[in-house]
Amino acid sequence: MEIPKQLIPLEDTPGEFVINVGPQHPSTHGVLHLRIKLDGEKILEIEPHLGYIHRGIEKISESLGYRQSIYLTSRMDYLSAHMNNQACSLLVEKGLQIEVPDRAKAIRILMVELQRLASHQLWWGSAGLDMGAVSPFFFAFREREQILEIFEETCGTRLTMNYITPGGVMNDLHPDFVKKVKALIKQFKVNIHEYDKLLTGNIIFQKRTQNVGFLPRDLAISLGASGPVARASGISCDIRKLHPYDGYEKLDFSEIVMDKGDSFTRYLVRIEEMKQSMHIIDQLIDNIPEGDYRARVKGIIRLPEGEYYQRVETARGELGVFVVSDGNKTPYRIKYRTPNFSNLGALQYIAKDSKIGDLVAIMATLDLIIPDIDR
Amino acid sequence: MKALFRYFSSIFSAFKSLWTGMRLTFYYLSHPKTILTQQYPENRKTLYIPEAFKGEVVLIHDENNEHGCTACRMCEMTCPNGTIKITSITEETEDGKKKKILDEWIYNLGMCTFCAQCIEACPQNAIKMQNTFEHSVYDRKELIKKLNHPGSKLKSTKKI
Amino acid sequence: MILMIGFKDITLWIHQMLSGYLNPGWVVASEALLVGLAMILLVVIMAVAMIYMERKVAGFMQLRLGPMRVGLWGSMQAFADVLKLLLKECLTPNGADKLLFSLAPFVVLTVSFLALAPFSFAPGLQLWDLNIGVLYISAVSSIGVIGILMAGWSSNNKYSLLGGMRSGAQIVSYELSAGLSIIAIVIMCGSLSIHDIILSQSDGWWIFKGHLPAMFAFVVFVIASTAELNRAPFDLAEAEQELTAGFHTEYSGMQFAMFFLAEYTNMFIVSMVGTTVFLGGWMPFHIVGFEAFNHLMDYVPSFIWFFGKTFFILFLIMWFRWTFPRMRIDQLLKLEWKYLLPLSIINIVIAAFITIMGWHF
């Protein structure tokens, strides 16, 4: 792996020209800015530019209490809001040595897996959209909308939930929760076949993604890629398996690892992960333990002096939270290791020498969430 | 010969895969019952907004126009955005004691992120989230709301 | 009884009325004017209908309702959009080639209008019975790419340039198979004139009469003409997710609307060519032997047959657009040069063989 030393200059040279993709571009899903050097349709160099939606979440957190900074994490990877909250809550629980009630653990896993489903559904839709198929987007939103409605009933919000808090969850499940989730899973088990009909099996889609954007195994390791991106390159990195939390160790599910490493494999990994998520929900939905949904935690949290690290598996990979505490009610330093930032690093290596159309396909299968890159 | 066979079978399987997709979209085209879109302002009456939906913070008033807020300012301190401003005045009760009572409960809807931490923090359970959602106004100033109703009093804790 | 009159009588009546008042030169001039206006009217009506249809088809395929607000079921939406575009400023970007930039939309639109001339919409309703009608259409419609190239080049925008270049490569290659697929029918029918081609289908449409080669030619024609139209899955020239809007990125207001109108006019033309050549033009659907059925079919007015078939092909093209992902530029060219073109050539040979042996009906 060679690290590019120089930034791409803006001037065109004969035979090559430089274009700016983004920050406002239909396929960057946000405000990612790429500067690309092109030779006709061929990409010679790519350079991501960050900073357009840097909100300084880490710095703001240093002046907010622990409870207050958790809500900020929902705004990082907004499609994995539950997971982000969960990571911080787990960290606080670790620091305060709080035992989370079993019911809360089960609710957390249910919510997180629903969120993973919703996130992958949106990714599927937008992957289709990026490759020019508009209809999948709406089919994906059909089930996602139902999941969001389930969230809305229990958590009160659809996107930035702030539902998982230190000690458990914010409030108890809505009475209809179990019924609705069951109906949703039943429906989605049928409708996931439409995904195959529209994209997976489609010859154009296959030709667009197969043998495009190879991410070799060692490059993925050295870039710190995680989540479906790394798993498609043959790296076993599911935190739910490797460092189980919240009772994942008791559940039966398999980690999807494939080793071809091209765009289509990344696509398949996510489709299979959706099936695994449904499998996890199936196991839990009938066995939610009775009891408290939250352990008592003091209003103002003070972590004992020391350093803490907690990792969870979000829909896009490993999220790590690192906190240095000096015993005060605000963290001394907080650092998020977000999956998308590392996964974005792969882009400039794997999209090199491919066509502009491939770049879009690669970005779609990397599933980048820009606010997570620029915290 | 084999290459020729592969050439034609690839064409055939390509057409088949395209046809599966087309059949699916045609199914939806010909079944208008599957349409999910809601016609929003028209269906306002039948719209289902869950009770728990976090629409805005309200101060709970009972039928005697009394609320439970003791102006302890816990909510104001918990709020991560500085959305809440509570002002209190000190009043003298009949038996000569000084007592802090709520003057204004100012809530800036435009700054609220609906995290519900204020509701968690309130020791009196005086505030709650309401599931109203049609908040748009023409002027940002209208989003700054005074939540205690005019003339409202603190709930008397004594049971009569 | 109005159906009995026929379009020939109406045109004749107009001609006689005008000759009564004006001298011959003015008659020709005013007739040309009338015909031009009628054509513009037709195109505008068709474009509005197509835009509405496209939106509804897209909506229903995507579990949506489509436009619902303006007018009953959103039927006035297209007019509202035109009004919006009319009120917008036509911006010319800095550093653009001003002349080419403002000329490009006109070139594209004019070319689409030119191609309308030889069509026969109903018996007697034909502007210009050219003896090389089909050739004329495919020749004229390929000029449109120049307008697109002009737009892409003059915008001083790299996305536009890429879009224009893609479009050039695409249209030039797909022209071949679109033309060859028509030629397969021309061989069987033995005439290039639109009128003759339609008349030759009075005993059955070519797609049925011409055995397998005709059917294959129809499939190739639909694929190639979708590509020529720059529509999904071949919409590389304006690939939204790649090139933001391709060659018309910098156009706004009515200039953009012209590209839009030209796209829909071209769609209309392509569908009409398909209808005329493969589906029997305004000829009603007949099954040999079922006289009662055939008689019933004859009662449906011929222009309804024509537009019905046209809308069928339009629907096919829309159906593709709302189902498939987009291809990549190299795959697009591979599809043409590796699959469509060789197969069409073989197809022509077979068609010629069938014609020589007289195996077609």
Ligand code: SF4
């Ligand atoms: S919901 Fe959150 S942001 Fe809104 S007022 Fe309460 S604490 Fe502040």
Ligand code: SF4
């Ligand atoms: S609303 Fe609750 S927390 Fe806020 S000042 Fe009143 S009593 Fe205190």
